[in-house]
Amino acid sequence: MRVHFIAIGGSAMHNLALALNEKGDEVTGSDDAIFEPSKSRLEKADLLPEEMGWFPEKITSALDAVILGMHAKEDNPELQKAQELGLKIYSYPEFLFEQSKDKTRVVIGGSHGKTTITSMILHVLHYHDKEVDFMVGAQLEGFDTMVHLTDENDFMLLEGDEYLSSAIDLRPKFHLYQPNIALLSGIAWDHINVFPSFENYIEQFKLFTDSMVNGSILVYNEEDPIVKEIAESATKPTRKHPYSTPEYFVENGETYLKTPEGDMPIEIFGEHNLNNLAGAKWICQHMGIDEEDFYEAIATFSGASKRLEKICDVRGTLAYKDFAHSPSKVKATTKAVKEQFPKKQLVACLELHTYSSLDTKFLQQYEKTLAAADEAIVFYSPEAVRLKKLQEIDATQIEEAFQHKNLKVYTNPQLFQNYLKTGSFANAVILFMSSGNYGGLDFEQVKEWI
Template identity: 55%
Template sequence: MRVHFIAIGGSAMHNLAIALHKKGFAVSGSDDHIFEPSASRLAKYGLLPEHEGWYPEKITTELDAVILGMHARVDNPELLKAQELGVTIYSYPDYIYEQSKNKLRVVIGGSHGKTSITSMILHVLQHEDMKFDYLVGAQLDGFETMVGLSDDAPLIVIEGDEYLASPIDRRPKFHIYKADIGVISGIAWDHINVFPTFKSYTDQFKIFIETIQPGGSLIYCEADEVLKQTVAETATDAKVYPYNLPQFTIENGVTNIVFENNIYPLQVFGEHNLLNIQAAQNVCAQLNISAERFYTAISSFKGAARRLELLGKTETANIYKDFAHSPSKLKATIHAVKAQFTGRKLIAAIELHTFSSLKKDFLAEYSGTMTEADIAIVFIDKRTFEQKNMEPYSEEVVKSAFSRQDLIFFNEPKILLKYLEDINITNANLLLMSSGNFGGVDLVMLKNNLLKL
């Protein structure tokens, strides 16, 4: 098979390219910008394009398929050439389905927790020595790539994003996979550039439920009232399995799950992670893994990259990095750290970086999300407004939206870094949350300076 990737440098795209290369496909690709770690990882397998840019001459009738990334535009010259020649064009979720249509498909959806739940399931399946394919949105310990495809695995576990499939396919990705086992972790309005109303967003989850295959299962978090109502309003023949918090204790900074008088200590914490664990446990039960075996395996799960990732610690301080950026993720992550370390001060910094989080009309959704932080910091790199061609707004607008007048606001990385370097972290935790990179601030160096490492 000969496949060509338009926008090969994307996070999911380059991982799919590597997975197909390892499967024996002839893979080529193009992109106008390829950043790290995509560039190094593509180069390792001889897949890095020799030159950046778009080259229509790469598109010929000898190709079996073109895989189109979301980063490309509808007028991309390679896409236009493929359409002109009649070459078969797939989005990457389309191609994942094409590679897995004869497998049992487990699809993890939801506004938050998708990566963690998927990672937990993969960890347990690997612990059980089961064969499986996968697509996950983070780099995991023990997995070389974020996509794994084979001919002989009987099942695939897919992180099912609700964002659009490609520039020419406006369906949410998780509609395309046709789940046999579908999971929804929760619903909290996101991607407002595509779903401008809350109803238009929640409707996508109803459609996802309707795509679950005959005889399939729906696993959902009944602690989420919006989700609970959405499930109740949606007609489905799927078997429905609601989940909620398990019994747990917190002792000496360690969270333990209590099940049938056995105690299972965890390396992750927070009620959101406990709910994620229960989602994963319900999936694994469908795959004939007992609860006892599941909880034994999950005890060694260390978390996915950038999901409450511990950068460093001393006896009196921890520094965490987290991907949280939406209001629900921000609130849950702050609550998790505060509840785990009740005697410590919490310094929480969030970078607003995505289009949705920066949209002035959406900003009020953040009201009260940082209430539990002792010191609340919001950072918006002023260059981000310029890059996204958005009108900047004032510090007072941010404080009002977050309903917190003592909130500290920064819009320049150097000033943010100077403030963080001067904080007293004794008997305190620092939580750094962003889907970006805080304007290029070196978090490892910051951690070393604060912890005197």
């Protein structure tokens, strides 16, 4: 196939481009800006555009498909040219479905936990040399790309994102996959710029179960009441398997999972991650991995990139970073770290970075989310608020929203860095939670400061 990517530099898009190139397809692409690590990875595969920008002349009738990234707008000149020529234009999820329509599609959905669960499943399958096609949203150790496509594999494992597909396809991505096997991990309102009410957001997950093929299998987290209600009323799946957090305990900073084979030390920690593990086990069993083999493999799973990732351990002071930004994930992550290290002072640093987190009304969802922390830091950029055209927020609003007795608010990156440089963090755990970088924080320097 000859395939052209409009907005090739995106996290998911560049991985798909690399996968198709590896498969032997002829791949080209454009973008107006490409950042690391996409830039280096595309360059290594000789797929990096010679110059940035949009070039309609790249779009010709010789192309078999055009894949449109979410970053590209409706008035994109390359998109307009493709439409004029009547070329087949796919959104990212639409193309993945096309590639997997003759396979057994396994889709992992939920507001939180889906990347970790997908990564766990992939890790277990890889450990036991079981080949599957896949798409996962985080980089995993031992994998060159996070999209893999073949003609021969029976299964396609997909992380089911509820965000929109493209500028010309406003359906949530996970509505397009039509799963044979699906998992729902948990539901907590997110993406308020797209789903203006919680009811509207919940509806997307009901539509997801409606999109499953007849006679399918649904695995669901029965500890989430909304998920439980949706799963129990779903009509497409004929087999339903609820899961809940397995028994575990923490001893000397190490988490042990109770299994039929005895107490097993694992590298991940936190109740939410153990809950994710239970869901991953069900899916792996439906994909041909028995329980004993699952436990053997999951013992070596150290986590997906940016998910509770240890930055350093310096003289008993630890630092972790996590992609958490939604209220439910912030609360779960903070609680998990305190539970793992109960005798250490926990300093939780949260950056409000997304559209939802910077919205004055949505801010109330963060009440008590940092309660497990001994000291709480909230960082945000007033410039980011202006760029997103949101109502201005101030420190008082944040203090009232979070309801934490020991809270500091920073808006200046330099002042936040000075706090990290000069603070006393002996026998502490510093937890950084953000999908951004606190206005340019270098985590390598954090190692030196503490």
